[in-house]
Amino acid sequence: xxxxxxxxxxxxxxxxxxxxxxxxxxxxxxxxxxxxxxxxxxxxxxxxxxxxxxxxxxxxxxxxxxxxxxxxxxxxxxxxxxxxxxxxxx
Amino acid sequence: xxxxxxxxxxxxxxxxxxxxxxxxxxxxxxxxxxxxxxxxxxxxxxxxxxxxxxxxxxxxxxxxxxxxxxxxxxxxxxxxxxxxxxxxxxxxxxxxxxxxxxxxxxxxxxxxxxxxxxxxxxxxxxxxxxxxxxxxxxxxxxxxxxxxxxxxxxxxxxxxxxxxxxxxxxxxxxxxxxxxxxxxxxxxxxxxxxxxxxxxxxxxxxxxxxxxxxxxxxxxxxxxxxxxxxxxxxxxxxxxxxxxxxxxxxxxxxxxxxxxxxxxxxxxxxxxxxxxxxxxxxxxxxxxxxxxxxxxxxxxxxxxxxxxxxxxxxxxxxxxxxxxxxxxxxxxxxxxxxxxxxxxxxxxxxxxxxxxxxxxxxxxxxxxxxxxxxxxxxxxxxxxxxxxxxxxxxxxxxxxxxxxxxxxxxxxxxxxxxxxxxxxxxxxxxxxxxxxxxxxxxxxxxxxxxxxxx
Numbered sequence: 001x002x003x004x005x006x007x008x009x010x011x012x013x014x015x016x017x018x019x020x021x022x023x024x025x026x027x028x029x030x031x032x033x034x035x036x037x038x039x040x041x042x043x044x045x046x047x048x049x050x051x052x053x054x055x056x057x058x059x060x061x062x063x064x065x066x067x068x069x070x071x072x073x074x075x076x077x078x079x080x081x082x083x084x085x086x087x088x089x090x
Numbered sequence: 091x092x093x094x095x096x097x098x099x100x101x102x103x104x105x106x107x108x109x110x111x112x113x114x115x116x117x118x119x120x121x122x123x124x125x126x127x128x129x130x131x132x133x134x135x136x137x138x139x140x141x142x143x144x145x146x147x148x149x150x151x152x153x154x155x156x157x158x159x160x161x162x163x164x165x166x167x168x169x170x171x172x173x174x175x176x177x178x179x180x181x182x183x184x185x186x187x188x189x190x191x192x193x194x195x196x197x198x199x200x201x202x203x204x205x206x207x208x209x210x211x212x213x214x215x216x217x218x219x220x221x222x223x224x225x226x227x228x229x230x231x232x233x234x235x236x237x238x239x240x241x242x243x244x245x246x247x248x249x250x251x252x253x254x255x256x257x258x259x260x261x262x263x264x265x266x267x268x269x270x271x272x273x274x275x276x277x278x279x280x281x282x283x284x285x286x287x288x289x290x291x292x293x294x295x296x297x298x299x300x301x302x303x304x305x306x307x308x309x310x311x312x313x314x315x316x317x318x319x320x321x322x323x324x325x326x327x328x329x330x331x332x333x334x335x336x337x338x339x340x341x342x343x344x345x346x347x348x349x350x351x352x353x354x355x356x357x358x359x360x361x362x363x364x365x366x367x368x369x370x371x372x373x374x375x376x377x378x379x380x381x382x383x384x385x386x387x388x389x390x391x392x393x394x395x396x397x398x399x400x401x402x403x404x405x406x407x408x409x410x411x412x413x414x415x416x417x418x419x420x421x422x423x424x425x426x427x428x429x430x431x432x433x434x435x436x437x438x439x440x441x442x443x444x445x446x447x448x449x450x451x452x453x454x455x456x457x458x459x460x461x462x463x464x465x466x467x468x469x470x471x472x473x474x475x476x477x478x479x480x481x482x483x484x485x486x487x488x489x490x491x492x493x494x495x496x497x498x499x500x501x502x503x504x505x506x507x508x509x510x511x512x513x514x515x516x517x518x519x520x521x522x523x524x525x526x527x528x529x530x531x532x533x534x535x536x537x538x539x540x541x542x543x544x
Contacts, residue, residue, distance in 0.1 A: 005097055035094045046094040059155055077101070079158035081092065086344040088096040 003032070003081040004051050004058075006065065010074025012043035020047070020076065023068055027061060028053040043074070048081070104159055108314035108376040109342065111349045112369050113163040114150050115205075115290035116143050117297035117305045117362060120169040128178040132191040135174070139166060139195045142304050142359070147200040149356045153349055161349065162311075162511075166196065167295035168206035176218035182225035189229035189236050196235035203278075205237040205295035210285070213247040213534065215256075223253070226260050230275035231267040237278045237293035241285040243480040245487045248537040249283065254480065255529050257281045258473025262496055265465065269498040272506045276495040277428075277460060281476050283483030283490045288363050289419040294456070294491055305362030306354045307419065310346030311369040312338075314376045316406075320384040331385065332405045339366065339409030347414045365419030366410030367455065368402075370430035372513035378402075378423050379432030390425075390433055391442030399423060400453035420489055422455030428508060428515035429460055437516050444475075444518050452482050457491035462506045462515035465498040472496060474525035477535075485538055 006024075008016060017034075024031060029049050036045040054061060062078035069076030103109040123134035147164045154161040168174075171188055179185050189207055196204040207229055209219040226238050240257055243249035261276055268275035280293040287298020290307040297305075319338040323330050346364045354361035370377045379390035385398045403422045411417050425447065427433045436442035444461065451457045457479050463472075476492045483490030497506045500517050507514040 005092065007097055007101060009101075033091060037094055037098075039098060044094065044098060046097045048091065059152070062155065077158055080156050082348055083157040083159060083345060084092045084096055084100055086348040087100055087341045088092065 002051050004049050005079050005081050005084060006047040006049055007077045007079075008045040008069060008074050009042055010069070010072070013072060016043070016072055016074060017045065019068060019072065020065070023065060024049060027056060101158070103312070103315045107312070107318045108371070108373060109312045109345070110160040110162050111308060111346055112311040112367075113165050113290050113309040114146070114161055114349065114353050115165040115167050115295055115307050115309065116146050116357070116359065117167045117288065117301055117307060118142055118169070119297055119301065119303045120174045121299070124174055124177055126177045128184055128187060131175065131178045132188060135188065136191050136195045139168070139192075140198060143199045143201065145357060149353055153352050153356070157348070159345055159349065163202040164200070165290070165292060165295065166199070166201050166204045167290065167297045168192070168204065169297050169299065170206060170208040170210055172209035172216070172219045172222040173299070175222065176216070179218060179221055182221050182228065185222050185225035186228050186232060189225070189233050193233035193235050201235065203237050203292045204235050205239065205292050206297055207236050207238040208240060208296045210241045211250050211253045212241050212244040213250060215250065215253055223256060223260060226279060227263040227267045227275065230264055230278055237295065239280045239282055239285065239294045239296060241282045242476065243283040243484050243535075245284060245484050246537055249477065249480045249484055249535040251477065251529070251534050252532060254477050255470075255473045257476055258469040258471070258529065261472050261494065262469045265496045265498050272508060273465070273495050273497045274508060277493065277508060277512050280491045280493040283480035284488060286419055286489055290365050291367060291369065291420060293493060301362070302360055304359045306350060306357060306359050307362035307365065308346045308350035308353070309365040309367055309369065309419065310342050311367065312342040313368045313370050313378050313381055315342055316368065317375065317377070317381045317384050320381065328401070332401065335402060335405035336409035339406040340413045343410040343413035361416070363416045363418030364410070364414040366406055366414070366417055366421040367419070368406055368423040370424060370426065371511055372429055372431050374431055377430045377432040378425055379430050379436055383432065389436040389439055389441035391436045391446045395446065396449050396453055399425070399450050403454040420455040424456060424459060425450055425454060426460035427518075428462065428513040429511060431513070434514065434516060437518060444520060448478060448482070451479065451490055452486060456489055457483070459491065459493050460495070460512065460515060461493070462495045462497050462500070462517050463520050464501050464517055465496050466501070467496045467520050468526070470524065470526040470529045471520060473529045475520075477529065481535070
């Protein structure tokens with residue numbers, strides 16, 4: 001399984017989660033976990049997703065998600081899970 | 091499972107605190123390219139580097155995108171060219187032709203620098219070593235990507251003072267030949283003592299003869315992350331301070347380890363080492379001197395600086411060593427002047443002198459780095475500075491280096507601007523008294539005794 005962390009950071013507006021989730025559903029990306037919090041007035045969302053069945057290359061999906069975020073005035077980032085695992089788990 | 095606060099912490103390090111992987115460096119053995127015919131040699135070198143490194147830059151960029159971590163430089167380090175060119179090169183100009191070949195292939199594969207235009211002469215100079223050394227000024231003046239280094243001493247062999255004297259002259263000549271570019275050639279030339287075989291950082295990177303045919307090594311960085319972590323423990327005891335640095339170094343190094351393993355796997359080249367260095371850039375908040383200030387000094391160079399740096403260097407190693415299976419290279423805090431804004435500020439405020447920098451190099455990697463001195467400084471004085479630094483390395487069994495720029499036409503009060511990661515440097519005053527008779531004696535300083543340590 002290739003797990004990816006998607007983070008969304010920016011000013012909260014209506015429909016951010018909906019749009020991101022629709023995109024993921026269309027690309028056969030399974031959402032494993034979602035959490036969100038507000039840090040210094042900024043909306044922070046994190047999703048753990050499984051991209052095993054996604055047909056697009058990772059890079060292209062990441063670029064499209066970033067573009068989708070731009071349209072809503074938020075920053076969307078896709079990163080493979082290992083970077084967080086390496087840093088925070090021994 | 092990873093939680094949101096951990097994800098936010100990592101991304102904050104990357105986006106706001108300048109966490110990056112400073113370099114992926116591919117070491118390539120060129121000994122099997124050796125040939126008596128210069129043209130054949132150059133063709134073999136070009137072909138081998140192209141074959142092994144053609145995907146290096148793209149792989150680095152892919153990893154960077156997938157993990158969301160900047161990888162600033164992709165570089166190549168090759169076998170010291172003095173060893174490779176021995177049979178084919180009869181004059182310094184022949185070596186310059188190899189330098190041009192290396193420059194061409196570096197441009198072709200798209201790397202930022204290629205190191206290894208080097209000679210290891212810690213005990214004596216062979217004919218080919220001397221030819222290469224004499225070719226350095228022209229090689230650096232005629233190429234864009236080549237970095238050069240010369241190892242003039244070691245704890246086991248002592249210091250080759252003939253090479254030290256020659257390097258004083260070579261540095262001056264390099265400054266003159268690259269005069270119209272602020273003597274930039276000297277920024278790509280380093281004189282080392284106890285040079286490691288696996289250093290991924292420029293300008294001293296080369297692929298030592300103890301290495302495999304090709305390896306991938308990674309240099310991590312992140313002074314900004316350490317500084318931010320220390321802001322959270324202002325006024326706390328040394329125990330808390332040290333613990334914080336260690337934890338931060340661990341996290342930084344783990345990212346380097348991940349990138350190194352990925353790069354090694356994708357390129358099909360064995361993983362070499364992680365170099366745990368805190369390497370600053372001229373960007374504000376990416377500075378080793380700012381860490382020293384955060385530890386409690388008004389400026390880098392104030393009394394207490396050497397102790398603070400010793401502590402920092404040691405804790406970075408302690409944290410980093412647990413994070414990676416293989417640690418090597420230089421591994422410590424770098425204290426270049428021109429590449430670190432707060433170091434420049436310290437020099438301009440009069441807080442930091444060449445002598446204090448020399449003391450600081452006793453407790454950290456690497457040495458007198460990116461320091462601009464008046465163009466009128468004599469070759470013998472430059473050699474004297476190199477000898478002092480090499481002596482510190484030889485006696486303390488550590489790597490030391492000198493990367494010094496005698497900027498042609500500049501005097502104390504002026505500054506030289508290199509731009510980019512190399513930054514700018516105020517011209518620092520040099521002790522005006524002569525060491526000509528000392529440097530001119532000829533021969534070598536014997537290896538030190540390894541007991542009776544005091």
